[in-house]
Amino acid sequence: MTPEQITLVQSSFERLGPDLPAMTARFYQELFERDPSLRPLFTTDMREQQVKFAQKLTEIVQTMPRLAELLSHTRALGARHVGYGVRAADYQTVGDALLAALAGTLGEEFDPATREAWVLAFNIVAETMLEGAASARPIGS
């Protein structure tokens, strides 16, 4: 990523402001539409889940410029997801749902350059979460 792209991710995220909960709700809606089989993985109250997701996303966006700090978040987060049986293919679905939710909430402000920046940011997060997941998952035999 370029420094400008990191800034773009952060500024567009800030612009969500009070719409963050709406974007989060929309994200889950988009996600379950894309893959209904993911729905049963979320056993907790969905409202609580949305709040947790918004917090994590905020943390990640804020640490975007500081890679070491970002990685400590994402690797641990990935390791925590191992128990749910989440796989690499699911991350693609999650990424698509997130981009759709952002586009739907931000409207015209989510221009191609912003979208590109989010694609790259999400890719870094997904790759390092998967790395954290792999090291937390012993291979049985």
Next chain:
Amino acid sequence: MTLPRWPIVGRRPELEVFERALGSGERAGLVVYGRAGVGKTRLADECAGQAAASGHPTERVAGSRTTALLPLGAVVALLPDQLGRLGPDGQVNAAALFEQTRQALHDRHRGRRLVTVADDMALLDAASLALLGYLSAQRAIFLIATVRTGEPVPDLLTDLWRDGRLERVDLHDLSRAHVDTLLHLALGGPIEAGAGQEFWESSRGNPLYVHELVLGALQSGALVERSGVWHLEDHLPASSRLLDLVEQRIGGLPAEARSVLELLALCQPVELGYLETAAPAGVLESLEGAGLVTITVADGQVRLAHPLHAKVVRAAMPKLRARRVLLAQAERLAASGSAPSQAGLRIAVWRLDAGAQPDPAVLVRGAQLARSAHDFRTVRRLIEAVPGEQLDAVGALLLGEALYELGAFDAAERVFALGQELPSSEHIALRLAVTRAKNAQWGLCRPEKALAINAAARAVVTSAPLVEELVADEASVLTFSGHPDRALAVLGRTAGGDQRTRVVRAIAGAIALAAAGQTAEAVALARAGHADHVALGDEPAIAHPAMHVVNQVFALTEAGRLAEAELVAMAGAEIVAAQRVPIAQIWFAVNLGRVAILQGRVVTARRFYAEAAGLAQSSRFAGSRRVALSGLALAHAMLGEADAAAQALAERAAAPAFGFLGPEQHLADAWAAIASRRPAEAAEVFRSAAAEAASTGHRLSESWLLHDLMRASGEDVSGRLRELAGACDSPLVFARARHAAAARVRDAGELAGAADDFEALGAMLLAAEAAGSAAGAFSGAGDRRAATASLRRSSALAAACEGAATPGLFHLATVNAAAAAPLSGREREIVLLAATGMASKDIADRLYLSVRTVNNHLQHAYAKLGVTSRAGLAQALGSAI
């Protein structure tokens, strides 16, 4: 500047495939397939790393130009401390060695599967591949193999893949987003916009390009960090070749770093402990930071990061320096007292690579391993590296056999002759004699020399079982040089012998019995021989086990069991094609050609014989090629392709005489003469070949030749065929005799009966011809209804004959042509004879007419058929079939 470990990006789905494959317990391994630099090695190492983190033992083997010098050189790390022992005949027992290796690995890792990375499978020698195949099939290892796109995939992998035991992932270049993530993680922070774009455009998503470009730019100072952002101060190298990139990067290293790389390129892996004392402080760290070497903490070994680095370093290294390093390392290892077998192999590989003389015992052992994997090129290379004065009889046997298998028959003869002069056990002496005789017969095409070699050995060998084997071998030489009668006489004088002798007796006996007409016994013997041979295993100096199956096909054919013969041959041909046994491939094809000729499927026969001739040429078996070309000429001639038949015969003339199926080879000459309208010559060839067959005990061939003589010329051969039918058990001979007897007296019912017999055997062309003769005989007897029915039947049968144009089918053409302008009975009779090329004078003699009458009839027939000459007549008839 030291970077963190180079990250792996965009490969999580593939890593998950590995996790599932290893975890499921049902898979024997994973193959990683992709272009150079796409990240196969990196992925394989990451897989092994994950396995190790989960407590699996791991190992790494890698092929290289160097390790390929010696069998098992690449898999030294897997081998037990002691290598297998030699058997009494000087052969290494590969099966026992493999099992010993499995047991040792099982003990060493307490039953856990060893996750084994085999990098660049195409560079592994045959014995190493065989060992890896065995160990993965036995679940001693989980194999992670890398194969570069466009390189041959070893049989081992295709076999495992076919059985569903292997997972496969195909690696592709990275996407733009993944290259961006890779740069971000590798550099630890953002990169300015133009720089990221330039890396993407230069690498086009190839991960090794990215790796080399980034590390090269860091080394040259083109890529620098300012306030947390990476900037490119200079353009990336313009060259688009990966190799150039690596060369530039390595070329810029200081001398002490280069010498570490050179040592690794020649001798990797090298122990970390040794390198730390051998290289100045800091050098290893800087090489690791530059992404050029990897250090495995678990086993304390250092390797180059990528095979390409090794290639570049070696290519730039002066030969003398390479030699000095290799010899110094061999000396160091010899003095270190590590595990003898592993160190021994390594030392031998390095000495070979340095062009120095390794221990001859190691070379012979290596050659034996290569031989057990049928890798005759390696056998030849290793034994030829043994100095002449140190070559013993075992080495000569290995080398001679390898030269024979590689088609260097004269060289093989010289080596065998030399080997027989050397002191040896009786076992080895016998193997030398038998293999030398085989080379003389099949390679040099000199059966009399093979018999002399056999006789000389008989004068020396004393042990009874070995004498028995030599007797069986004499029978084999006789059978395959065209003397089934003498072969059977020799076999009749002996009995018993050990399993090996029984196998040789079966090879000689099955063919001789079938040729002599004892087809039921021949089929049974071929089957028993195969069972014995499979139980015995694949031994040197003896035909391949599949040759019994070839013999069975031959015997079934002679027994008239054509459909069965075809089925067995098709199955056998597929197996030996997969195993690449040229001699068996040739003979399955020849036998499929024979079956097809007898079935009347002449185009099919042409294809099989052409295939056999091609195979024989590429494997240099001139005698076998001669037989195949005879069949090819025969098929062409039966299709009326006179020029092509003559061409095949001309090619055949360049091959040395070859006695096997000798009389039958003359079918080609006779039929070529028929196709070229030289009937008198054809008849003469049939007669003399039949006489030759009679004098050598080829009853089946004799019956074939005589029957064809009758088909072509109408000559009465019924007396001799009746005798042959009495001496043989084959319905094929019975049908031929019935046909000839019926034709002699123009017995319509019997001719139709012969057609029934041929049809029941699947011999459609012969059935069509007999039915045609029956039609003529019915017509002559005034039974028009039976004549029409026989004619229709003949047409139907001929439709299965793929366009055969034999004289026996001309009646159909006349009938068809005559439908428009009916020929009189006399006209048809004369036209049929004229179409075979017979002169008017001869036709007149045969039909008790004057020459003028014959010519008058012919002129009328020409007018009706719209032709002006004999050649035109044959053409009109031929095309009307």
